[in-house]
Each structure stands twice: as structure tokens, then as C-alpha cells.
Amino acid sequence: MDEPRRARLTAWLRAATGEPKLEIERMALLSGGAIQQNWAVDLSDGRAWVLRTDNAATLAVSHGRAQEFALLRAAFAAGVTVPEPLYLCEDATVTGAPFFVMRRVAGTAAAHRVVKSDTLGGSREACVRALGRELARIHTVRPPREDLAFLGTAPDDPCRAFIAEQRAALDRQRLPRPVLEWGLRHLERTAPAPVTAVLVHNDFRTGNIMLDESGVTAVLDWEFACWSDPHADLGWLCAKCWRFGNDAQEAGGIGPRAALYEGYGAVDDARVRWWELAAHIRWASIAVDQAERHISGVERNLELALTGHMVPGLEWEILRMVEARDAG
Structure with missing residues (x-):
């Protein structure tokens, strides 16, 4: 992610979390995701998140990020083992497309x-x-x-x-x-x-x-x-x-x-x-x-x-x- 988008993302996360000193230490695009992009986001205080956003083209039958965020919340509340959904941004001007942030979990899906x-x-x-x-x-x-x-x-x-x-x-x-x-x-x-x-x-x-x-x-x-x-x-x-x-x-x-x-x-x-x-x-x-x-x-x-x-x-x-x- 280029520096201007990363700066806008940092500002948005500070507002969403109410943490004015929040800093992104590292971002890396994760493998996979033909339809969506998943970015590993490491914060300076050790927290590990994933930012999920759209690729350039999506399938007409797939939900948008706001809908997927709502589904994650419903599943999380039902006791399904899902990453905890944290924040949703529907403003495409922040990074170029709507996105949500969830906790990163260990393991492999390969x-x-x-x-x-x-x-x-x-x-x-x-x-x-x-x-x-x-x-x-x-x-x-x-x-x-x-x-x-x-x-x-x-x-x-x-x-x-x-x-x-x-x-x-x-x-x-x-x-x-x-x-x-x-x-x-x-x-x-x-x-x-x-x-x-x-x-x-x-x-x-x-x-x-x-x-x-x-x-x-x-x-x-x-x-x-x-x-x-x-x-x-x-x-x-x-x-x-x-x-x-x-x-x-x-x-x-x-x-x-x-x-x-x-x-x-x-x-x-x-x-x-x-x-x-x-x-x-x-x-x-x-x-x-x-x-x-x-x-x-x-x-x-x-x-x-x-x-x-x-x-x-x-x-x-x-x-x-x-x-x-x-x-x-």
C-alpha cells in the first residue's frame, strides 16, 4: 500500500479506535484472495490485524465488505470460530475501496x-x-x-x-x-x-x-x-x-x-x-x-x-x- 493511502488509513484507524497515537508498523499483502485482498497490519504496540478489501474486480454474487462484516459479527455472536470483527470503513476515499479490520489469528488455510x-x-x-x-x-x-x-x-x-x-x-x-x-x-x-x-x-x-x-x-x-x-x-x-x-x-x-x-x-x-x-x-x-x-x-x-x-x-x-x- 502506497504512503498516501497508508497515511489516510492511519488517520482513519486513530479516529475509529479513539487512539490518537496509534501507529502502523508494517503492512503486507497476504497470499491468496483472487476476489478480495487481505493485508496483514502490525501495530507498533504488538497488535496484529487483517484488513480485508476489494480487488480490482469482484464477482456479482459476492457480498460487499459491509455485508461481510455484518456476517462475521453474526457468526462471532453465535460462537462460530471466526476472527473477531473490529472496524468497518465504507468510505472508499481512505484506501480506494471499502474495507474492514479483524483480529489476525494463527494457523494455515493452505x-x-x-x-x-x-x-x-x-x-x-x-x-x-x-x-x-x-x-x-x-x-x-x-x-x-x-x-x-x-x-x-x-x-x-x-x-x-x-x-x-x-x-x-x-x-x-x-x-x-x-x-x-x-x-x-x-x-x-x-x-x-x-x-x-x-x-x-x-x-x-x-x-x-x-x-x-x-x-x-x-x-x-x-x-x-x-x-x-x-x-x-x-x-x-x-x-x-x-x-x-x-x-x-x-x-x-x-x-x-x-x-x-x-x-x-x-x-x-x-x-x-x-x-x-x-x-x-x-x-x-x-x-x-x-x-x-x-x-x-x-x-x-x-x-x-x-x-x-x-x-x-x-x-x-x-x-x-x-x-x-x-x-x-
């Missing part, structure tokens, strides 16, 4: 390291049990909530609402995606009965969960949260596309599905499997959108371009899953 470790989170089974408990806490947040009014009205039928949203997402693409349409039609034909919607993280997966040797230290990246079927989060975590090559461990490439269910509580496995297929369709659609950010020239970025190359593999998995479900 997916390729997490799925190879037998000790992060305590052990593989202990870790996914803990993840099940985190999801159960998230799902205690239920509509209506005045502080989460931006999420809109909860759908009466979350599965049908998902199908409608994905069909609209496919309709806006430049190119046809027949495999995704095929998978979506299968979901439509096999949709389970409606359930009461709750708050779902909507991106609860390996890579968005901070771990150390003792357990879960933070659930990150709430920018896609919505009201939906709680099984959507379980299906997203169990989707093969989030196992990062460790396919035998069905819960995020970390541990066994049974332990995840045990940590969560009552689970309808058939409904989770429906949402697993939904997860592959949704991620493929997001990957197409990510690639379009690069192709359009809005944000030239190798990571975004490479994300588009994941789509054929996702389509292959969708065809395999539909065939297996039809055979079953």
Missing part, C-alpha cells in the same frame, strides 16, 4: 498443505468433527434477522431456489454449457422436499478454514453467505473438487465423511449427496465467471485464467455423478 497433514486440527477425524460442530453453530443463525436484511427473504424451497439461480447464471454466459445444463436438469428431477432455510456459509471448504495443531482457529471468507438448506454447506465441503487430490478423505480431503456427520449431528445423507452434485455445477459456473474477468480484460490475472481450465474436469465429474445417481 489447502494443499492441509490435506497432506495428519496432525493439523488435532487429527483427521478430530478435525472434521470440529468442522461439523462449526457448521452446526453457523446453522443456528436463522431468519428473519434485521442485521442480515441484505440477504433478502429466505427461500421457501432452497433446492428450487438454487436451481433457478444457477439457470440464470448459465443463461448469462457467452458460451453454452450443455453439461452444466444436463446436471442442473438432473437436480431438478431429483430435488428433495423443502426444508427451513438457515444461514449457510456457502463456501465452507478446505482453503477457507484456518487450522493449527490444536484445532480450527478460524472460518474465513463469508462473502457468499445466504439463507439456504443447511445440507448445502455439508455437500460443498464433501464435493470432490475441494479434496485437492486427497479423494479418499471425503470431507474436504481432510477426514472421513462419517466423522463430519458425527460432529454436526442429525444429517440426511441423500440430501448431502444432492448438494454435492450442486456444488460441482455451482463451482463450474463460478470458474467460468472468474475466467471471464481475465478474458474481458477487466482484470488480467493468470490465476483467474487458469481457473477457467478447471471447467472440463468439473464437467466430467458432473457427468460421472449423474450417471452414478441414475444407476443407483
Whole structure:
């Protein structure tokens, strides 16, 4: 961050905290964050924060920073293991975009390291049990909530609402995606009965969960949260596309599905499997959108371009899953 923006940020933080002597000792852009930027902020008195702000281009379906800050506050109050949200700034003139500040926590979220470790989170089974408990806490947040009014009205039928949203997402693409349409039609034909919607993280997966040797230290990246079927989060975590090559461990490439269910509580496995297929369709659609950010020239970025190359593999998995479900 350049010196003029850093000076404006320092002045804003002094006003927000009521600490006129507050000084930023160091700022560093953290790795990851294709959609958002995360900056490590070290204060001269030893406090360690993270500043989260927008990248040059964002996905239309992602929340803004004010909304994500409200979601963090709701999750924190519900006992979910999240970084404590501290300050929100909606004035884009301070750093160039709205941002919020939260406490920095220890641990790693690096997916390729997490799925190879037998000790992060305590052990593989202990870790996914803990993840099940985190999801159960998230799902205690239920509509209506005045502080989460931006999420809109909860759908009466979350599965049908998902199908409608994905069909609209496919309709806006430049190119046809027949495999995704095929998978979506299968979901439509096999949709389970409606359930009461709750708050779902909507991106609860390996890579968005901070771990150390003792357990879960933070659930990150709430920018896609919505009201939906709680099984959507379980299906997203169990989707093969989030196992990062460790396919035998069905819960995020970390541990066994049974332990995840045990940590969560009552689970309808058939409904989770429906949402697993939904997860592959949704991620493929997001990957197409990510690639379009690069192709359009809005944000030239190798990571975004490479994300588009994941789509054929996702389509292959969708065809395999539909065939297996039809055979079953």
C-alpha cells in the first residue's frame, strides 16, 4: 500500500479506535484472495490485524465488505470460530475501496498443505468433527434477522431456489454449457422436499478454514453467505473438487465423511449427496465467471485464467455423478 493511502488509513484507524497515537508498523499483502485482498497490519504496540478489501474486480454474487462484516459479527455472536470483527470503513476515499479490520489469528488455510497433514486440527477425524460442530453453530443463525436484511427473504424451497439461480447464471454466459445444463436438469428431477432455510456459509471448504495443531482457529471468507438448506454447506465441503487430490478423505480431503456427520449431528445423507452434485455445477459456473474477468480484460490475472481450465474436469465429474445417481 502506497504512503498516501497508508497515511489516510492511519488517520482513519486513530479516529475509529479513539487512539490518537496509534501507529502502523508494517503492512503486507497476504497470499491468496483472487476476489478480495487481505493485508496483514502490525501495530507498533504488538497488535496484529487483517484488513480485508476489494480487488480490482469482484464477482456479482459476492457480498460487499459491509455485508461481510455484518456476517462475521453474526457468526462471532453465535460462537462460530471466526476472527473477531473490529472496524468497518465504507468510505472508499481512505484506501480506494471499502474495507474492514479483524483480529489476525494463527494457523494455515493452505489447502494443499492441509490435506497432506495428519496432525493439523488435532487429527483427521478430530478435525472434521470440529468442522461439523462449526457448521452446526453457523446453522443456528436463522431468519428473519434485521442485521442480515441484505440477504433478502429466505427461500421457501432452497433446492428450487438454487436451481433457478444457477439457470440464470448459465443463461448469462457467452458460451453454452450443455453439461452444466444436463446436471442442473438432473437436480431438478431429483430435488428433495423443502426444508427451513438457515444461514449457510456457502463456501465452507478446505482453503477457507484456518487450522493449527490444536484445532480450527478460524472460518474465513463469508462473502457468499445466504439463507439456504443447511445440507448445502455439508455437500460443498464433501464435493470432490475441494479434496485437492486427497479423494479418499471425503470431507474436504481432510477426514472421513462419517466423522463430519458425527460432529454436526442429525444429517440426511441423500440430501448431502444432492448438494454435492450442486456444488460441482455451482463451482463450474463460478470458474467460468472468474475466467471471464481475465478474458474481458477487466482484470488480467493468470490465476483467474487458469481457473477457467478447471471447467472440463468439473464437467466430467458432473457427468460421472449423474450417471452414478441414475444407476443407483
